[in-house]
Structure formats: structure tokens, C-alpha cells
Amino acid sequence: MGGNTLTRAWLALLGLSVGSAVLTLLPVPAAVMGGGILLLALIKTRVILAQYLDLACSPGWLRGFTMVLTGFSVLIFALYLI
Numbered sequence: 001m002g003g004n005t006l007t008r009a010w011l012a013l014l015g016l017s018v019g020s021a022v023l024t025l026l027p028v029p030a031a032v033m034g035g036g037i038l039l040l041a042l043i044k045t046r047v048i049l050a051q052y053l054d055l056a057c058s059p060g061w062l063r064g065f066t067m068v069l070t071g072f073s074v075l076i077f078a079l080y081l082i
Helices: 003-025 030-052 059-081
Strands: none
Touching: 003 030, 030 059
């Protein structure tokens, strides 16, 4: 895991955070905004797991964490829609 990889991960997280902020400024329905922000947060967690926690070297663990977090995100979005 080199510094270049961490720099790219940091830039990706920065871009995703800006994307979340921009999404709140767009005139879209609340459900679309909530889903978009949740999706961007899920992508950020994957970047953190893969690069900062170095799970890119353990694809099974990365896939398992991603499945659990995706299920949790779907549950949160379903509760948000209710």
C-alpha cells in the first residue's frame, strides 16, 4: 500500500463528499436525494475498507463487509421511505 494509493483514495473520498454536498443543492425529490447520499456513503465506506484498512488484499473480507453494509444501507433506505 503506497502513498500514491492513499492519495487517490483521499481524493476519491473528497470527491464523493463534494458530490454529497452538491446533491443536497439540486432540486430533486427527497427520496432521490436520500438514496443518492446513502449510495455515495456506501461507496465511501468501500474506499475506506479497501484502501485505508487494506482489505483490497483480502477480497473475501472486502466482499463480506460490502454485503453487510449494503444490506444495512438498504434497510436504512427502506426505513427512510416509510
